[in-house]
Amino acid sequence: MTPPxxxxxxxxxxxxxRGRLEKAKGFLESAETLFELGAEDGILVPTSPHADSFVDLCVDAGNAAADAICIGKTGRYSSGASHNDGVSILQDATDRPTAKHLETLVRVKNKAAYSARSVDASDIHNAGAAARALVAVAEDLV
Incomplete structure (x- = not known):
């Protein structure tokens, strides 16, 4: 039997x-700018032309922050082709709640970046919250 x-x-x-943290912060700042451009009464709605880009940049911010966190905790980061690998590596380096943020982002990546379907209000809210949380954890390590 072959081991997993x-x-x-x-x-x-x-x-x-530090470089990955700076990228994470830059992606998040760009996402927040798109949020402001597309927001109606302080809410980015799914019909905004910026909604998918906002979520995609949140995913980029979260992935970069996760790399910084993993390096800060273990000296290693995920280098596999699958973003799902990053979730398990981050969980091993930190805890389930932190990894759950990255899992939230990975789950919406295809919808935001590759699908013909647009993100919904829940995706927008959850992606923003997850990216902000991961960047904050990474900033605390550096």
Missing amino acids: KLPSTTDGDNAFM
């Missing part, structure tokens, strides 16, 4: 960790 394949990781140093 473990997620692929790569070593990361402090410079790489």
Whole structure:
């Protein structure tokens, strides 16, 4: 019987960790700018032309923040082709609640970036909250 394949990781140093954090912050700042551009009465609605881009940038911010967190905790980050691998690596490095934020983002990635369907109000809210939470955790480590 073949053992299950473990997620692929790569070593990361402090410079790489800081670089991934800066990217995470930049993606989140860009997402927030799109939120402001597309918001109606302070709410980004799914019919906004910026809704999918906002969510996609939140996913990018969360992935970059997760890399920074993993490097800060273990010296390694996810380097596999599957974003789902990043969730298990982040959970091993931190805890289930932190990994749940990345799981939320990974779950909506295809819908925001590759599908003909647009994100819904729940996706917008959850992606923003998850990205902000992961960036905050990463900032606390650096």
